[in-house]
Amino acid sequence: MTPPLSLLHLDDHLVAVHKPAGLLVHRSALARGEREFLLQRLRDQLGRRVYPVHRLDRPTSGVIVFALDPDTAAALQAAFTARRVTKRYLAVVRGIGPERERLDYPLREEDGRRPKAQMPAMxxxxxxxxxxxxxxxxxVDRYPQSRYSLMEASPLTGRRHQIRRHLSRRGYPIIGDAKHGKGNHNRFFAEHLACPRLLLAAVGLGFDHPVSGRPLDLCCPLDATMTTLFERFGWTGHLPTPTRSPVPSVMP
Known part of the structure; x- marks a missing residue:
């Protein structure tokens, strides 16, 4: 039996949930043949319709928000479009990453339907x-030792695979990234460290509640795979402190 989804927040207008790695958010033309989706599981668990307002890539775990009515969905989508939402991710990368940097490489859209040359860089x-x-x-590679970094990433725009592509372009690919990463390091983590997946997690989301106007800061714990790795690497001081419990209902 599939365990219930972990809810991080629930009120009269929106719900935040911990998306497991490997689970698609909703049906799409690129997901033919798939039968399980986060949106359907959440709808069945709550017993009511939910409205998607943003996305997480299939291999990425972490916090994602759904609206519970069309007006809230429109307000939240507007907040994401206007960049009034703060996002925090944790990623394990190859090498010693930059201490602090703003990556601003333009990116072409990746939709799998047109040649990249036909897509403008954004x-x-x-x-x-x-x-x-x-x-x-x-x-693992050409050196007798292998070095890895824990990186915090805050995307200011919302391009597809943005964090993965930016870190890879900078020379620090995320472990487990089959498309933009390094196969030998991915295999090492899968075979020797029990990490056969993309090590990227959305751990924080902040925005003003679309009805009450109050700041809402959501924090999502890491899943068991990444938590165990952090413990092994001595990174437990960086484990996110999860949102304690759903807040009371916010009345309009």
Whole structure:
């Protein structure tokens, strides 16, 4: 039996949930043959309709928000479009990442339907910060030791695969990224560290509640895979403190 989704917040107008890695948010033309989706599971769990307002990539885990009515959906979508939502991600990358940097490489849209050359490059900006590092006495690449970093990433725009592409372009691909990463490091983490997935998690989301206007800061814990890795690497001081419980209903 599939366990229920972990709710981070629930009120009369919106719900925030911890999306498991590997689960699609909703049906799309690129997901033919898939039968399980976050939107349907959440709808069935709550017993009511939910409205998507933003997205997380399939392999990314973490916090995602749904509206519970069309007006709230429109207000939240407007907030995301106007960049009035703060986002915080944690990623494990190859190498010693930059201490603090703004990555602003323009990115072409990746929709899988047209050649990249036909797609214009669009503005994209991500602020990154190195939180910690680890050096393992293992030869994975050409060096006798292998070094990895824990990076915090805050995307200021919302391009597809933005964090993954920006960090890879900078020379620090995220572990487990099959498309933009390094296969030998991905295999090492999968075979020796029990991490066979993309090590990218959306751990924070902040915005003004569309009805009450009060600031809402949501924090999502890491899943078991990333938590165990953090413990192994001595990074437990960076584990997110989750939102304690759904807040009381906010009345209009």
């Amino acid at each position: 503005e994209a900006a991500t602020e990154v910060r190195r939180l910690d590092t680890v050096e393992l006495p293992v030869r």
